[in-house]
Amino acid sequence: xxxxxxxxxxxxxxxxxxxxxxxxxxxxxxxxxxxxxxxxxxxxxxxxxxxxxxxxxxxxxxxxxxxxxxxxxxxxxxxxxxxxxxxxxxxxxxxxxxxxxxxxxxxxxxxxxxxxxxxxxxxxxxxxxxxxxxxxxxxxxxxxxxxxxxxxxxxx
Amino acid sequence: xxxxxxxxxxxxxxxxxxxxxxxxxxxxxxxxxxxxxxxxxxxxxxxxxxxxxxxxxxxxxxxxxxxxxxxxxxxxxxxxxxxxxxxxxxxxxxxxxxxxxxxxxxxxxxxxxxxxxxxxxxxxxxxxxxxxxxxxxxxxxxxxxxxxxxxxxxxxxxxxxxxxxxxxxxxxxxxxxxxxxxxxxxxxxxxxxxxxxxxxxxxxxxxxxxxxxxxxxxxxxxxxxxxxxxxxxxxxxxxxxxxxxxxxxxxxxxxxxxxxxxxxxxxxxxxx
Numbered sequence: 001x002x003x004x005x006x007x008x009x010x011x012x013x014x015x016x017x018x019x020x021x022x023x024x025x026x027x028x029x030x031x032x033x034x035x036x037x038x039x040x041x042x043x044x045x046x047x048x049x050x051x052x053x054x055x056x057x058x059x060x061x062x063x064x065x066x067x068x069x070x071x072x073x074x075x076x077x078x079x080x081x082x083x084x085x086x087x088x089x090x091x092x093x094x095x096x097x098x099x100x101x102x103x104x105x106x107x108x109x110x111x112x113x114x115x116x117x118x119x120x121x122x123x124x125x126x127x128x129x130x131x132x133x134x135x136x137x138x139x140x141x142x143x144x145x146x147x148x149x150x151x152x153x154x155x156x
Numbered sequence: 157x158x159x160x161x162x163x164x165x166x167x168x169x170x171x172x173x174x175x176x177x178x179x180x181x182x183x184x185x186x187x188x189x190x191x192x193x194x195x196x197x198x199x200x201x202x203x204x205x206x207x208x209x210x211x212x213x214x215x216x217x218x219x220x221x222x223x224x225x226x227x228x229x230x231x232x233x234x235x236x237x238x239x240x241x242x243x244x245x246x247x248x249x250x251x252x253x254x255x256x257x258x259x260x261x262x263x264x265x266x267x268x269x270x271x272x273x274x275x276x277x278x279x280x281x282x283x284x285x286x287x288x289x290x291x292x293x294x295x296x297x298x299x300x301x302x303x304x305x306x307x308x309x310x311x312x313x314x315x316x317x318x319x320x321x322x323x324x325x326x327x328x329x330x331x332x333x334x335x336x337x338x339x340x341x342x343x344x345x346x347x348x349x350x351x352x353x354x355x356x357x358x359x360x361x362x363x364x365x366x367x368x369x370x371x372x373x374x375x376x377x378x379x380x381x382x383x384x385x386x387x388x389x390x391x392x393x394x395x396x397x398x399x400x401x402x403x404x405x406x407x408x409x410x411x412x413x414x415x416x417x418x419x420x421x422x423x424x425x426x427x428x
Contacts, residue, residue, distance in 0.1 A: 011181070
C-alpha cells in the first residue's frame with residue numbers, strides 16, 4: 001500500500017519541491033524528507049482527505065522549513081548546470097511566481113504547476129475554497145501586471 | 157487578455173516541468189522502502205516490549221515486590237509487639253499507676269510503623285537509583301506515589317485490625333481509640349512529607365528518628381496526670397489536631413509531588 005503511494009506521487013512531490021527550491025538536488029532531498037516524514041507518521045495517519053493532499057501539506061512544510069533555515073535561492077544564484085535546459089525559456093515566469101507574496105505564489109504553483117483542483121488547493125493550504133480561488137486569481141493578476149510592466153520597460 | 161496570456165505561459169511552464177524527474181528515483185524509493193521496513197520491525201519490537209511491560213496493576217504488584225523484605229519483617233514485628241504490649245507489657249512499661257498507659261501505647265505505636273518503612277519510598281529518587289527509575293515505563297513520581305499508596309493502605313489496615321482485635325481489652329470506645337491512634341500518625345506523616353522534600357537516606361533516617369523521639373516525649377508528657385491529654389474532655393482537641401495533621405499532610409504531599417515533578421524535568425532536560 002505504502003509502496004504504491006510512494007511510486008504514484010514521488011515525481012509529483014519532487015516537482016512541487018523543485019518549483020520551490022530551483023535546484024534538482026535540493027528538491028530531491030526535500031522530496032525524500034517529505035516521504036520519510038510520511039512513512040514515520042504513517043501509523044498515526046487517518047485518511048480523512050486525500051493522501052495526495054496530505055503529502056503536499058508535508059512537502060509545503062518541508063519547503064517552508066528549508067526557507068526558514070536558509071535564504072531562498074533565486075535563479076541567478078543557481079549554477080548553470082543545475083537549471084534544466086528544456087525549461088530555460090520559462091525561467092522568467094517561474095521567477096515571477098517566486099517573487100509573488102508567499103500565499104499567492106503557493107496557490108498559483110499548486111493550480112498551474114501542479115494542475116490541482118481548487119478544493120485540493122484549499123485543503124492543502126488549509127483555507128476556504130473561495131479564498132483559494134481568490135488567491136489564484138489575484139496571483140495571476142499580479143503576474144499579468146508584472147509581465148505588462150516588464151514588456152513596457154523592454155519597449156521603452 | 158493579458159491574464160490569459162499569463163495563464164498560457166504558466167501552463168507551458170508546467171508542461172515543460174512534467175519532463176523533469178528525479179535522477180535517482182528508483183534508488184530513492186528503494187531507500188524509503190528500506191526505512192519503512194526497519195520502522196515496521198522496530199514497531200513490532202516495541203509492541204512486544206510494551207506487552208511484556210504489562211499493565212498498571214502489574215506495575216503496582218511489581219512495586220510491592222520491590223519493597224524491601226525488611227519492611228514486612230518490621231510490620232510483623234510491630235504487630236507482635238503491639239499485641240504483646242496491649243495484653244501484658246503496657247503496665248510494665250508505663251507503670252501500674254498510669255491510667256492512660258494503654259492509650260499512650262496506642263498513640264506511640266502507629267508513627268513507629270511509618271518511620272520504619274519511610275526509606276522504601278525515598279529510595280526511589282535517591283541518586284543511585286535514578287538511572288534505573290528513568291529506564292522504566294512509568295515515571296519517577298508514579299513509582300513514589302504507588303509505593304506511598306501501598307504502604308499507606310498496609311499501615312492503615314494493620315492499625316485498624318490491631319485496634320479492633322485489642323478493643324475488648326481497652327476501656328475507651330472504638331472511635332476514641334482510633335482518634336488516639338491516627339492523630340499522631342497523621343501529624344508524623346505530614347512532617348515526614350516535609351522532611352522528604354529536603355533529605356534522603358541516612359539524613360532522613362536520623363531526622364525521622366529524632367522526630368519520633370520528640371513525638372514520643374510529647375505524648376509521654378501529655379499522658380502524665382499533670383496534663384492528662386487522654387481525658388474525654390480533650391477529645392475535641394485531638395480531633396482538631398487530627399484534621400490539621402490531615403490538611404497539612406495533603407499540603408505537604410502536593411508540594412512533594414511538585415518537587416518530584418521539577419526534579420523529573422531537570423533530569424530529563426539534562427539527559428536530552
